[in-house]
Amino acid sequence: MWEYSEKVLEHYRNPRNVGKIDDADIIGEAGSLACGDSLKLYIKLDGNVIKDAKFQTFGCGSAVASSSILTEMIIGKTLDEVKKITNKDIADALGGLPQEKMHCSVMGQEALEDALKKYYKEDGWEEIEFPSGKKESDKVICTCFNVTEGQILEAVKINGLKTVEEVTNYTKAGGACGRCKGAIKNILEEYWNKTSSAEELTPTQKILKINKVIDQQVSPQLQKDGGDIELVDVEGNTVKVKLTGMCSGCKNASMTIKSFVESILKDKVDSNLTVEQV
Amino acid sequence: MIYFDNNATTKIDERVLEEMLPYFKEDYANPSSMYDFAKKPAAAIKEARGKMKDFLGANNEKEIFFTSCGSESANMAIKGTLNCNKGKKHIITTKVEHPCVLNLYKSLEKEGYEADYISVDSEGQLDIDELKSKIRKDTALVSVMYANNETGVINPVEEIADIVKTKSPETIFFVDAVQAGGKIPINVKDTQIDMLGVSGHKFHAPKGVGALYIRPSVRLTPLINGGHQERGLRAGTENVPYIAGIGKAAELALNSLNYEMTEVKRLRDKLEDGILKNVFNSRLNSSLKNRVPNTSNIGFEYVEGELILLHLSDIGVCASSGSACTSGSLEPSHVLRAMGIPFTALHGSIRFSLSRFTTEKEVDFVIEKLPGIMEKLTSISPYQDELMKLKQRRG
Numbered sequence: 007m008w009e010y011s012e013k014v015l016e017h018y019r020n021p022r023n024v025g026k027i028d029d030a031d032i033i034g035e036a037g038s039l040a041c042g043d044s045l046k047l048y049i050k051l052d053g054n055v056i057k058d059a060k061f062q063t064f065g066c067g068s069a070v071a072s073s074s075i076l077t078e079m080i081i082g083k084t085l086d087e088v089k090k091i092t093n094k095d096i097a098d099a100l101g102g103l104p105q106e107k108m109h110c111s112v113m114g115q116e117a118l119e120d121a122l123k124k125y126y127k128e129d130g131w132e133e134i135e136f137p138s139g140k141k142e143s144d145k146v147i148c149t150c151f152n153v154t155e156g157q158i159l160e161a162v163k164i165n166g167l168k169t170v171e172e173v174t175n176y177t178k179a180g181g182a183c184g185r186c187k188g189a190i191k192n193i194l195e196e197y198w199n200k201t202s203s204a205e206e207l208t209p210t211q212k213i214l215k216i217n218k219v220i221d222q223q224v225s226p227q228l229q230k231d232g233g234d235i236e237l238v239d240v241e242g243n244t245v246k247v248k249l250t251g252m253c254s255g256c257k258n259a260s261m262t263i264k265s266f267v268e269s270i271l272k273d274k275v276d277s278n279l280t281v282e283q284v
Numbered sequence: 285m286i287y288f289d290n291n292a293t294t295k296i297d298e299r300v301l302e303e304m305l306p307y308f309k310e311d312y313a314n315p316s317s318m319y320d321f322a323k324k325p326a327a328a329i330k331e332a333r334g335k336m337k338d339f340l341g342a343n344n345e346k347e348i349f350f351t352s353c354g355s356e357s358a359n360m361a362i363k364g365t366l367n368c369n370k371g372k373k374h375i376i377t378t379k380v381e382h383p384c385v386l387n388l389y390k391s392l393e394k395e396g397y398e399a400d401y402i403s404v405d406s407e408g409q410l411d412i413d414e415l416k417s418k419i420r421k422d423t424a425l426v427s428v429m430y431a432n433n434e435t436g437v438i439n440p441v442e443e444i445a446d447i448v449k450t451k452s453p454e455t456i457f458f459v460d461a462v463q464a465g466g467k468i469p470i471n472v473k474d475t476q477i478d479m480l481g482v483s484g485h486k487f488h489a490p491k492g493v494g495a496l497y498i499r500p501s502v503r504l505t506p507l508i509n510g511g512h513q514e515r516g517l518r519a520g521t522e523n524v525p526y527i528a529g530i531g532k533a534a535e536l537a538l539n540s541l542n543y544e545m546t547e548v549k550r551l552r553d554k555l556e557d558g559i560l561k562n563v564f565n566s567r568l569n570s571s572l573k574n575r576v577p578n579t580s581n582i583g584f585e586y587v588e589g590e591l592i593l594l595h596l597s598d599i600g601v602c603a604s605s606g607s608a609c610t611s612g613s614l615e616p617s618h619v620l621r622a623m624g625i626p627f628t629a630l631h632g633s634i635r636f637s638l639s640r641f642t643t644e645k646e647v648d649f650v651i652e653k654l655p656g657i658m659e660k661l662t663s664i665s666p667y668q669d670e671l672m673k674l675k676q677r678r679g
């Protein structure tokens with residue numbers, strides 16, 4: 007049994023704005039019957055403002071809840087405002103969704119995006135930037151569920167996804183035949199490598215950051231045991247520290263250094279760091 | 285609460301629980317011990333083995349081995365015999381097998397086995413000719429389920445046993461009878477079945493105990509090495525209360541087989557007919573006569589299964605679905621897909637499985653409530669035109 011939030015339960019039991027708008031200005035669509043979920047989003051405009059929105063969904067409880075809350079989120083907003091809505095916004099509005107159900111919120115976002123795209127196209131506008139990063143030219147990675155590289159990248163970026171399994175939960179990509187799992191892994195590796203190299207620190211920045219982590223996160227913990235720690239030097243990726251107070255001469259000192267100080271610094275600053283006691 | 289998910293698990297029969305309790309309390313001795321205090325637990329195991337022998341229609345209680353569950357029975361049978369038959373690298377099963385066999389086959393393929401998966405038709409009926417054509421001289425093992433967990437379709441395992449043995453007498457034939465035990469008569473002694481596994485919690489014993497019938501001529505290695513228990517084929521101190529429980533459950537199930545096949549079947553048929561008559565977007569996924577008497581699998585077109593289950597749960601009805609959305613995987617049921625159930629109904633298929641504790645009132649309640657739920661759920665569906673056509677066609 008899934009653990010659904012109260013909000014999800016409320017919205018699948020009593021979905022808001024169900025149905026069709028006969029004279030809708032735009033209709034957005036996402037998903038398909040074969041995939042197991044699909045959504046039609048009807049929008050009625052008043053100038054640049056969404057005057058009314060209705061939906062029809064084929065899908066599970068969280069798909070219905072996502073669609074329902076999406077209509078509430080967009081009614082009364084301008085097109086410029088709703089353009090910024092991400093799948094995470096939809097999931098957050100529902101008080102969160104189980105990991106395996108995040109793709110339901112993605113479907114809501116996609117239907118909205120489809121609607122806006124159609125509208126802007128008719129209006130003669132050029133391509134607009136969407137939070138999902140989906141462009142017509144995008145390469146399809148998962149052919150089973152028709153998920154593009156841009157969609158995967160965007161889900162990775164917005165939700166901080168690290169594993170192929172997480173990507174599948176959010177986008178459905180890789181969920182059927184699994185043939186694209188390698189490609190998803192490559193996208194993840196490329197993205198996270200780029201991100202970490204983009205954040206490469208200068209030597210001074212690195213020392214400042216190490217010092218800050220030690221001051222704020224390491225030192226207070228050691229003080230609880232009556233000890234403390236001092237940063238002595240940083241040479242390349244080697245951090246030299248001195249244990250003081252009760253910690254100095256403690257027989258567990260090397261344990262403290264490796265399993266506590268080093269793991270925090272690796273996690274917070276740079277995974278290549280090693281810590282030495284001087 | 286109305287419990288229509290008895291193929292997932294069943295309620296423990298009170299009489300089974302009573303049978304188990306002494307071995308939790310006063311009679312806790314290890315049945316292998318020498319003193320008089322151990323006689324009662326040892327006798328309880330012997331008695332349970334005898335009841336299980338009758339339940340499976342075996343010749344001798346020595347052919348019965350107790351395990352922890354249906355999956356262990358299947359693993360013990362399949363891995364154990366393959367280990368004794370290293371020269372042969374071909375194995376056969378069906379596309380609609382339970383994951384405990386299917387996933388085991390997938391892992392055996394990685395170890396170098398060649399596996400064939402036999403198809404079923406749109407009613408879930410196994411393609412016997414295909415199975416026959418796949419049997420080779422180097423086929424080490426054929427594994428076919430007695431009854432399918434999702435559709436209830438019964439495979440002609442006795443006939444398949446004859447086919448296997450005629451074509452390749454050395455090939456071992458294992459039957460996963462987890463969904464047949466307690467629902468239809470099983471009689472291994474009159475067949476050429478080599479091994480057959482059952483699970484207690486599917487017929488009102490608790491979870492955590494199963495059994496495996498092994499024909500005396502079959503050689504296999506144990507999964508669990510250790511002591512002499514279960515004639516050296518399954519080491520570990522016997523789980524006395526649970527073994528006593530499954531024995532009692534087997535006795536009770538054997539006694540109520542007639543009730544299952546008449547009264548439970550009548551209620552199942554009533555539920556099935558009622559739903560098909562009252563719900564315009566329903567279709568029966570398998571209408572075969574040859575089904576276990578408690579199971580019905582009904583597809584609701586253009587509505588997703590998890591949503592149906594949630595709404596059923598809201599009125600206190602427990603059922604299950606072959607829908608992808610309920611399982612955490614994104615793929616709908618491999619059984620319904622193998623049958624080629626149309627996409628329109630595939631994601632909205634619900635399994636109702638009854639038991640001897642099901643009452644007429646419960647069946648009537650579901651028949652009465654389901655049309656209203658489906659009315660509401662179809663109104664949310666984007667496929668209004670298609671639904672309208674269905675409605676008109678059904679009048």
